[in-house]
Amino acid sequence: MSAPLLWIILPAALAIPALLIHNRRILSIFGGSLAVLLGLIALILPIDQALQVGSFSFKIAPDIEILGRRLILTPADGSLLAIFYGLVAVWLFGGEVTGTAHRLTPLGLMVVALLVASIAVEPFLYAAILIEIAVLLAVPLLLPLNQAPGPGVMRFLIYQTLGMPFILFAGWLLAGVESSPGDLALAVQSAIILGLGFAFLLAMFPLYIWLPMLADEVSPYALGFLFWVLPTITIIFGMGFLDRYSWLRTSAQLSQTLSLGGLLMVITGGLWSAFQRHLSRQMAYAVIAETGFSLLAFNLSPEKAVDAVFLLIIPRSLALLVWAMSLTQLKEQVESLRFSTVQGLARKHPVTTAGLILAHLSVAGFPLLAGFPIRLALWEGLASQSLGVAFWFLVGVLGLLTGATRTLAVLVMAPQGSGWEIHERWGPGIMIGIGVISLFLLGIFPQILRPVMANLPAMFEHLGK
Amino acid sequence: MTITAWIVSGLVLVTSGGLLISRDWRLELGLLGLQYLGVFWLTSLHWPISMAAIKLVTGWMAIATLGITRLNVKEAEEGTKQLWPQGRLFRIFTAGIVTVIVITAAPSVEEIIPGIGLPVISGSLILMGLGMLHLGMTVQPFRVILGLLTVLSGFEALYAALESSILVAAMLSTVNLGLALVGAYLLTAHKPEESV
Numbered sequence: 001m002s003a004p005l006l007w008i009i010l011p012a013a014l015a016i017p018a019l020l021i022h023n024r025r026i027l028s029i030f031g032g033s034l035a036v037l038l039g040l041i042a043l044i045l046p047i048d049q050a051l052q053v054g055s056f057s058f059k060i061a062p063d064i065e066i067l068g069r070r071l072i073l074t075p076a077d078g079s080l081l082a083i084f085y086g087l088v089a090v091w092l093f094g095g096e097v098t099g100t101a102h103r104l105t106p107l108g109l110m111v112v113a114l115l116v117a118s119i120a121v122e123p124f125l126y127a128a129i130l131i132e133i134a135v136l137l138a139v140p141l142l143l144p145l146n147q148a149p150g151p152g153v154m155r156f157l158i159y160q161t162l163g164m165p166f167i168l169f170a171g172w173l174l175a176g177v178e179s180s181p182g183d184l185a186l187a188v189q190s191a192i193i194l195g196l197g198f199a200f201l202l203a204m205f206p207l208y209i210w211l212p213m214l215a216d217e218v219s220p221y222a223l224g225f226l227f228w229v230l231p232t233i234t235i236i237f238g239m240g241f242l243d244r245y246s247w248l249r250t251s252a253q254l255s256q257t258l259s260l261g262g263l264l265m266v267i268t269g270g271l272w273s274a275f276q277r278h279l280s281r282q283m284a285y286a287v288i289a290e291t292g293f294s295l296l297a298f299n300l301s302p303e304k305a306v307d308a309v310f311l312l313i314i315p316r317s318l319a320l321l322v323w324a325m326s327l328t329q330l331k332e333q334v335e336s337l338r339f340s341t342v343q344g345l346a347r348k349h350p351v352t353t354a355g356l357i358l359a360h361l362s363v364a365g366f367p368l369l370a371g372f373p374i375r376l377a378l379w380e381g382l383a384s385q386s387l388g389v390a391f392w393f394l395v396g397v398l399g400l401l402t403g404a405t406r407t408l409a410v411l412v413m414a415p416q417g418s419g420w421e422i423h424e425r426w427g428p429g430i431m432i433g434i435g436v437i438s439l440f441l442l443g444i445f446p447q448i449l450r451p452v453m454a455n456l457p458a459m460f461e462h463l464g465k
Numbered sequence: 466m467t468i469t470a471w472i473v474s475g476l477v478l479v480t481s482g483g484l485l486i487s488r489d490w491r492l493e494l495g496l497l498g499l500q501y502l503g504v505f506w507l508t509s510l511h512w513p514i515s516m517a518a519i520k521l522v523t524g525w526m527a528i529a530t531l532g533i534t535r536l537n538v539k540e541a542e543e544g545t546k547q548l549w550p551q552g553r554l555f556r557i558f559t560a561g562i563v564t565v566i567v568i569t570a571a572p573s574v575e576e577i578i579p580g581i582g583l584p585v586i587s588g589s590l591i592l593m594g595l596g597m598l599h600l601g602m603t604v605q606p607f608r609v610i611l612g613l614l615t616v617l618s619g620f621e622a623l624y625a626a627l628e629s630s631i632l633v634a635a636m637l638s639t640v641n642l643g644l645a646l647v648g649a650y651l652l653t654a655h656k657p658e659e660s661v
Contacts, residue, residue, distance in 0.1 A: 067632040129636040136643040140650055149651045151604040157647065158600050161613050164640070165593075165620040172627045173577075189577060 002061040003073035012113035018106040028096035031105035039085035047075045071120040076458035087317045097427040098221040098328040107141040115233040125171035128164045135160040142218040152213030166197030201234045205264040215284035224324025227287045243460040259299045265292025270399025279337040286363040300381040306464030310456045315370035322435035323359035326352045344414030348423045355432035364400035370442035470584035477503040481595035504618045511626040523638040527645030534649035563594040581626040592619025610648030
């Protein structure tokens with residue numbers, strides 16, 4: 001048994017028969033259980049270490065060879081796999097109550113397998129192609145066959161596809177920089193092309209125009225899943241570049257570019273969220289700001305930066321999960337998610353409304369919620385370097401908070417004299433409730449993540465050291 | 466060999482320009498088929514013929530996928546969304562501007578990637594440039610896929626000179642076929658009342 005076989009090929013292979021299952025509940029339980037199992041194996045069984053169970057001895061080999069290239073998952077990747085598959089399991093279990101299981105389980109599993117492969121592939125540059133294949137699979141995940149594709153879906157496909165050539169080409173140029181480190185012009189050219197590639201993949205300012213458009217068109221739950229999974233893996237892929245090329249890692253210009261890019265995303269994401277009148281679009285702007293937080297995290301001191309980037313993963317996933325699930329529930333009740341059509345829904349869907357608002361507040365870094373500890377650490381770290389950056393960071397966060405407050409105001413704005421008529425469904429209500437409790441738990445006791453997060457920086461040889 | 470390569474670069478200029486200007490999907494797929502022939506030739510300058518043939522076969526398979534799907538899509542579903550001015554003269558004019566930029570930029574790119582040859586660089590930059598222009602002018606699924614396939618074929622012609630791994634060739638072929646399949650999916654996706 002090898003690790004890539006277990007965490008890449010097995011879920012991808014099992015996703016194929018899942019395409020033939022039509023029962024949403026079975027699909028959701030199947031996908032969720034598989035992801036839980038894979039997450040638990042990653043948590044319990046160390047990779048590349050012999051284990052003895054009675055008279056039976058076995059070892060999970062770290063690599064597998066395909067057409068002369070290797071897929072390798074080292075022991076250091078174990079924690080990431082556990083977190084990743086654990087979070088995927090929660091998303092897949094939620095597929096049943098949101099009505100997306102028939103697309104989310106098979107296609108989601110394939111997308112996840114490909115993204116894990118992108119972390120494992122060597123040379124690591126090929127990850128760009130695997131991410132592109134995952135993007136292609138994401139199209140039917142986002143868009144059911146009975147819905148005409150809108151401009152958001154098309155732009156998603158265009159922008160994500162354009163990232164791949166830039167990154168592959170930049171990889172070739174970077175190899176040239178490695179062999180002739182004195183060639184400054186080549187270094188600048190390769191950094192610009194690499195930056196363009198990641199700007200496309202991460203939907204960085206100003207290339208995020210498709211994000212709110214897409215949020216307007218497709219299922220919030222499928223979108224939330226992709227908004228979590230794609231940027232997370234892309235950021236880890238980007239960290240691979242920083243780990244490999246020391247000149248890139250130590251470049252002051254790169255640090256400034258990331259800082260500026262991240263800040264622009266936080267500010268614009270926050271401000272557009274404050275003025276937005278569409279609930280799905282608000283989630284998209286919050287995602288833009290979230291990516292901005294991750295980019296800003298690279299600006300912290302090297303030993304803190306890696307920790308900060310990883311600490312953003314779980315709160316991001318949890319907040320998006322609760323947010324997307326709440327949006328899906330509201331979308332079932334109204335024609336559109338515009339403010340004008342969702343007024344007063346809190347009286348009928350109090351749990352869903354609470355989930356929506358608390359997830360929004362968590363992304364904004366509101367105290368006691370999951371996003372707060374890491375936002376505070378990030379803000380503190382940035383303030384120690386530049387008060388200007390810390391101020392603009394605050395502007396973005398205030399924008400997100402304003403968006404959450406406006407949403408709350410609209411949702412509770414029922415006509416005078418109207419009473420409470422609760423129409424909440426049990427299944428989604430319970431899941432949103434558990435999600436909200438988890439947001440509070442992570443906000444109040446952030447240290448519970450320590451045991452699983454502690455080993456993550458070991459994934460990189462140089463970064464964070 | 467160089468003269469032939471320049472002729473092939475001219476061919477891809479004609480085909481990608483034709484893709485931008487034409488509004489008949491059959492003609493567009495024909496032009497795309499010819500374009501893949503050009504890409505095959507440009508790739509074969511750096512790869513063995515048997516490996517370069519992957520580009521041709523993959524490209525033609527993508528065309529077949531799109532063609533079969535497009536046959537079953539109502540004519541009226543196309544041409545509804547326009548982003549920019551769509552006049553033929555405008556498209557010829559913008560294609561001309563992109564071509565001039567490519568001709569100007571090709572020698573500088575050759576300095577960064579020496580040893581590939583100006584015809585290959587020009588051909589691939591023309592494909593990428595006109596493909597990008599195509600993508601900037603439309604959000605119609607069929608045309609977006611044609612634009613993406615054009616951009617990717619330009620990139621692949623260039624990248625073949627830099628990377629000769631079989632795995633990369635296979636993965637890029639998968640991306641091309643995947644794009645065609647996604648295109649087919651997007652062409653058939655529509656609201657229930659629109660079904661034929």
